[in-house]
Amino acid sequence: MKSVARTLLILAITALAVTAQKRAMTAEDLWAMKRIGSFDLSPDGSLIAFDVTTYDINQNKGNTDIYLVNSDGTNLRPLKATPENESAPKFSPDGKSIAYEYKGQIWLCDLNGGNDRQLTDIYTGASGMVWSKDGKKILFVSEVYPDCPDQNCNEQRDQQKEESKVKARMITELMFRSWNRWRGEKRSHLFLYDLDKNEYYDLIQGSKSDVPPVDLGSVQDYTFSPDGKEVAFVMNTDKMPAISTNNDVFVINLEDVKKGTPAPYKKISVSQGNDNQPVYSPDGKFIAFRSMKRAGFEADKQNIMIYNRASGSLTNITEKIDLSAGQIVWSPDGKYIYFDAANEIYNSVYRVNVSNGNLLMFVKDGVNNSMIISKDGEEIFFKRQKTTMPYEIFALKTNGGGIRKITDINGELLAGIEFNEPETFRSEGAEGAKVQSILIKPPFFDPNKKYPLLFLIHGGPQGHWSDDFHYRWNLQMFAAGGYVVVAPNPRGSTGYGQKFVDEISGDWGGKVYIDLMNAYDYALDNYKFIDYKNTFAAGASYGGYMINWILGHTDRFNALVCHAGVFNLESMYGTTEELWFPEWEFKGTPWTNRPLYELWSPHRYADKFKTPTLVIHGANDFRVPEGQAFELFTTLQRKGVPSKFLYFPDEYHFVTKPQNALLWWKTIFDWLDEYKK
Known part of the structure; x- marks a missing residue:
């Protein structure tokens, strides 16, 4: 008995020593991790x-x-x-x-990294390569002037622009900006390179459309048929892509391709919504692709369509499945399609039977994607992450044999960091809906202590907080600052069925606000370790919008953080780039449905602003342009509301540079500390 007691004591002391060696994560740790x-x-x-x-x-x-x-x-x-x-x-x-x-x-x-050989040598550059099955051809994309017949023309046009003393732009159409770049005159075109002939073919020569499309594409929007005789690709041919989500799937018979002329292509998708990610079946008889039904809605359900190449018929094999498909991968025998999909706080892996639509879940927890199936069909290789682990590569037996971890590139660093696993709770939202929230306790949590609450609101709004390791809005990093983190998934969140997603459109400050505040109340009422006197809220993009909405509708938070948030819906409409988004969300334009823009615009409630607010924005954010932050900060200052404005002249919708990110984290934590009671 004495030896057993001694052993238990030694184990307890060892466990305490290991715990003592661990520390809370820092922002520097985030940037030390390999990605x-x-x-x-x-x-x-x-x-x-x-x-x-x-x-x-x-x-x-x-x-x-x-x-x-x-x-x-x-x-x-x-x-x-x-x-x-x-x-x-x-x-x-x-x-x-x-x-x-x-x-x-x-x-x-x-395979040893030697004997390097340059495969492409094209002036406008090459990226996004796809092999043909026989290895004799490749596909790639390159940005070119659509009216240029060859590479010499592209080079001369670039040289003329570089030498010109006038840098003015003549803009004649929408969309002239996207995310963080000016589109200019060039377009992304799909090229075929025949290695035997050493010849390049611009497959959409002369087209003003982009392949892959400017936005709303997939993990792969062009590919060869198994026999190498056909290419499938995605393109939006609508005249005004700024108001269109109508990406379509096309095919080109490579026997019709001739150098210097556009190849004839055929459209195989029929939806007015977003179609993308064509994938040929292993036997080449079918093409699977994703398809949204509704035009103009970027967050509609992604169904899996099967196109019969012989008959031209289309079949929706996920019509009755309330999941929105991510990546799609055929099994080698052609009987199944594997796909990932948002599933509550996870991104799970599923298998659907192509012939009868039967569904099987393979992996539920974590965030899983980027699948590759082995040729024998026995294993799926994929990337997997959790809030306690950045992406690593895993493998999964398709016969149900379990998951194994292949890489562990951050294991040594992570071993020294104290994490708490995410918990979840459900609260009642508007109209009785059940709203799930993630809760993460700070490292070295003591249930007898009181901790401040940091209430995080996700962007999208059609997105969700998930069990992932985010390098910007990292839930564990926020908790490492000594906060209990609550991250709710209210109306509009993906992973809870399409109806739940739909119920935010046209209702940006309605049911979703009730969902959020009820989750906030639930946390305060049910977790006694939360200090109700010290609660804070932060969000970006739509999350920033909701922070601005909160500004005008409650003073229950000590301080707020608004990153890249929408403030004035009408001025936002006139300066953003993807007009289909506000036109769907607010059921028209500001001149056709002004009452809805006015109803849900945070700037109209500025007379009630009281809560100290930190404003953050990047100059190159063309999705939510910087003017939104200028208007917000001007309003706060003019009203005498305590406020600061962290402005990045070299960032866009996201903060991407290491030193900028360190400043971002420091500024946020300093701001919150300033308003703790």
Whole structure:
């Protein structure tokens, strides 16, 4: 008995020592973590190539390298690791070489990283490579002047612009900006490169449309048929893409392709909504793609359609499944399609039977995506993350044999950080709806203490807080500041059925506001370790909108943080780029439905603003333009409401530079600390 007691004592002391060595996460830790991007599986299933981005805070930039690892997780080694960026590895179909992107072109190397050979040499650059099955052709995209017949013309046009003393733009159409860039005259075109002939073909020569589309595309919007005789791709041909979500799927018979002329293409999708991500069945008889039914709505349910290449018929195999499909992957035998989908706070993996629509869930928890299935169909390789783990590569047996972890590139760093697993609770929202919230306790949590509450509101609004490791709005990082974090998924959130998503449109400050405040009340009433005297709220994009709405509708929070938030719906309409979004959400334009814009615009309730507010915005944010922050901050200052404005002249909708991000975190925590009671 004494030996057992002694053993238990030693184990307890060891556990305490391990805990004592851990620490709360810092913003510097976020930028010290390696970030896995794309990956590929060798044809024989023995190797995985993947790219990893690391950041240097002092240099204020990142660098991307390529690594190899055996598919059983052994023998991790660098393939390409230089001060330049190498990314997007793709095994050749014979498995003997790896293509990758480097200095704006596509290169090849052997499996040891040697014998480099430049595959493309095109003036306008090449990216997004896709192999044909026989390895004799590739697809890639490149930004060109649509009316230029060749690369010499593109080079001359660029040179003329560079040498011109006049930098003015003549803008004649929408959309002239997107997210954080001016579109200019160039368009992204799809190119075919025949390696045997050493010839390039612009498959949409002369078109003013983009492939992939400017927005609302998928993980892959162009691909070869298995026999290499056809190409499927996605493009929006509407005259005004700023008001259109009508991406469509097209096919080109490569026998009709001739150099210097546009190839004839055929549209196979029929919906006026968003169609994308064509994927050929292994036998080449069908094309699966995602499809939204409703025109103008970017967050409609993504159904999986099956196009019969022989008959031209279309079948919706997820019509009765209330899930919105993410990536779609055929099983090698063509009987099933695997897909990921938002599922409450997770992004789960499912399998649907193509012939009868029967559904099976493969992985529920965590956030899972970027699937590749082995040729024998026995394993799915995918990326997986949780709030306690950034993306790593995992594998899953399709016979139900369980999940195994392949990479662990941040394991050593994470081992020294104290995390609490996310919890969830459900509260009653408007009209009796059940609203799920994530709750994360601060590190080294003591149930006998009181902690301030940080109430986080997600963007979208058709998005959701999930069990992921976000490098900007990281729930664990907010908790590491000593806060109990509550992150609700109110109306508009994905993962709870399409009806729940739909019920925010036209009602931005209505049911969703009740959902949020009821979740806030539930947390205060049911978690006695929350200090009700010290509660704060923060959000970005639509979350920032809701912070501004809260400003005019309650004074229950000590202080607020609004990042890239919408303030004035009418001026927002006139300066944003994707007009389909406000026109759907507010049922028209400001001149056809002004009452709805006025009803839900936070600026109209400025007379009630009292709560101290930190405003954050980037100059290159064209989604929610900087004027929204100017109007908000001017209003706060003019009313005498305590406020500060953190303005980034070199950022957009997101904060992407390491030193800017460190300032972002410090400013937010300092602001919240200032208003603790």
